[in-house]
Amino acid sequence: MAGFGIYIHWPFCKxxxxxxxxxxxxxxxxxxxxxxxRALARELAWLAGEAPRREVTSIFLGGGTPSxxxxxxxxxxxxxxxxxxxVAGNCEVTLEANPTSAEAEHFRGxxxxxxxxxxxxxxxxxxxxxxxxxxxxxxxxAIAAFRLAARVFPRVSFDLIYARPGQTVAQxxxxxxxALSEQEGHMSLYQLTIEEGTxxxxxxxxGKLVIPDDDRAAELYAVTQELTARAGIPAYEISNHAGAxxxxxxxxxxxxxxxxxxxxxxxxxRLEAGADRRAIAMERHPETWLAQVEARGHxxxxxxxxxxxxxxxxxxxxxxxxxxxxxxxxxxTLAGRGFDPLRLAGLQGLGLIEATRQRLAxxxxxxxxxxxxxxxxxx
Numbered sequence: 368m369a370g371f372g373i374y375i376h377w378p379f380c381k382x383x384x385x386x387x388x389x390x391x392x393x394x395x396x397x398x399x400x401x402x403x404x405r406a407l408a409r410e411l412a413w414l415a416g417e418a419p420r421r422e423v424t425s426i427f428l429g430g431g432t433p434s435x436x437x438x439x440x441x442x443x444x445x446x447x448x449x450x451x452x453x454v455a456g457n458c459e460v461t462l463e464a465n466p467t468s469a470e471a472e473h474f475r476g477x478x479x480x481x482x483x484x485x486x487x488x489x490x491x492x493x494x495x496x497x498x499x500x501x502x503x504x505x506x507x508x509a510i511a512a513f514r515l516a517a518r519v520f521p522r523v524s525f526d527l528i529y530a531r532p533g534q535t536v537a538q539x540x541x542x543x544x545x546a547l548s549e550q551e552g553h554m555s556l557y558q559l560t561i562e563e564g565t566x567x568x569x570x571x572x573x574g575k576l577v578i579p580d581d582d583r584a585a586e587l588y589a590v591t592q593e594l595t596a597r598a599g600i601p602a603y604e605i606s607n608h609a610g611a612x613x614x615x616x617x618x619x620x621x622x623x624x625x626x627x628x629x630x631x632x633x634x635x636x637r638l639e640a641g642a643d644r645r646a647i648a649m650e651r652h653p654e655t656w657l658a659q660v661e662a663r664g665h666x667x668x669x670x671x672x673x674x675x676x677x678x679x680x681x682x683x684x685x686x687x688x689x690x691x692x693x694x695x696x697x698x699x700t701l702a703g704r705g706f707d708p709l710r711l712a713g714l715q716g717l718g719l720i721e722a723t724r725q726r727l728a729x730x731x732x733x734x735x736x737x738x739x740x741x742x743x744x745x746x
Contacts, residue, residue: 370424372620373448375407376631377433378653384501385566386528386559390633390651391431403653404440406660407630408447410649413665414628415451417645418638421626423452425459425617428482434464438476445481459484459522459616466512467504474519484522484615486555487513492542496531501566510549517551522613524553529591530584531559532576539587540594547598552613556591557606558584585735592731605688605734622689624682632656632666637673644673675701683741692721692728710743 379398380391426448428441441462448454461484462477464470474485489509491497497504504512516523525546529539546554559578561571570576579587595601595608602608604622607615620627626644629636633651637644648669650656656666673681679702686693699705706727714720719733719740733740 369625370616370620370623371418371421371452371625372425372427372617372627373411373423373452374617374627374629374631374634374636375426375428375433375444376430376629376634376649377403377428377436378431378632379435380430380432381435381503382501383566385570386500386562388562388565389431392653398435400437400440401443403657404436404443406657407444410630410660410665411444411447411451411628414630414636414638417647418626418628418636421452423448423454423458425620426461427617428460428462430463432465432470433462434470434473434477436473438473438480441477441482442480461486461615461617463488464512464516465502465504466509466516468508468512471512471515474516478519483520484524485516485520486524486526486615487516488526489513489546490526490528491531492527492545493538496534499532500528513549522553523551524555524615525550526555526557528557528559530579530587532578534579534587536583536586536590540590543591543594547594547600550598550600552600553607553609553615554595554600555607556595558588588735601690602731602734603690605737619689622685624678624685640672642675644678646671646673676703679703680745683744687727687729687737687741688734690728692726695722695725695727698727706744707746710746714740714743 376390378390378392380393383391383393426445445460460482462482463486464474465488477485490500490502492506492509494506497506513523513525527543527546561567561578567576592602600608600610603614604618607618626637626639628638629649632649632653634649636647638647646669647667650659650666650668659666679698682693682698682701711720711722715722718730719736721728721730729737729740
């Protein structure tokens with residue numbers, strides 16, 4: 368049976384990182400955490416009415432900075448999920464956390480609330496780069512917080528950003544080697560991308576920020592694959608690496624194109640609706656979302672049907688990120704047609720894809736040029 372995930376968005380941060388284009392907001396007045404938690408519970412109740420009787424296989428608290436939530440607020444939200452849907456006995460419950468000492472003080476409270484997996488946003492082990500990234504912790508503080516998380520939670524992820532301004536291959540090799548000596552089975556290793564609307568975008572436009580060019584980024588990517596594979600945590604997705612059994616089940620729900628419900632400001636859902644799916648989006652502004660939920664039970668601003676043909680494209684976009692690839696028969700059923708054999712043969716000849724009768728996957732080289740592969744397959 369397909370998984371069913373619940374995403375909870377906590378939109379607040381202490382400061383806005385200059386590379387971040389997520390729906391995150393800084394508030395200089397105190398946030399009423401429990402009021403927002405109650406609103407999350409109410410919106411979850413509305414979502415349960417739209418997707419009843421599904422067994423929840425994963426819950427993910429993302430942001431923003433969910434580790435700013437007091438444990439009582441996390442408890443309130445998780446209790447709401449358990450009251451609205453049946454929850455699998457092995458349900459994965461992840462919370463994203465910053466490794467500041469103040470936020471680490473909440474770790475044991477989150478574990479008591481029901482969180483069983485922590486994703487720790489270390490981002491860098493170099494002091495200067497942490498400052499440039501707008502992070503509020505030191506390398507020493509990050510390692511201490513990660514070690515505490517590994518003692519408290521059954522599963523943890525060590526998360527880093529690379530291809531940073533001025534970063535050399537030798538620096539990344541040393542930094543990643545250090546991180547691999549600390550990891551506990553899962554790492555999220557993201558190449559820095561410059562997104563419009565961020566401070567880094569403005570600086571790049573002004574010529575004040577230069578990130579590694581494509582050739583250097585490819586070298587950094589190759590080192591990432593080499594070292595993680597040697598450490599026994601190969602890539603199971605473009606930016607995620609894990610030992611067997613340590614993969615993030617919630618994110619696999621997205622990449623395998625399984626249904627999920629999202630609550631909170633700016634959250635998205637993909638719910639089954641017969642042959643179609645519903646693509647639901649919530650109001651992005653936190654206080655506006657709060658007012659809408661308190662007035663009518665949800666913050667929905669968009670609710671569209673996704674046809675089977677559109678689902679086929681989404682399935683391809685998500686599934687080819689995975690080393691396991693996609694189920695060809697499932698794609699054909701959604702698309703109403705098979706792939707062009709000549710295009711498949713051409714991509715195989717270039718070493719960009721691997722295909723059997725049952726599955727189609729991008730090779731490690733192919734995952735570097737995934738957009739081009741998808742355009743070719745959709746032509």
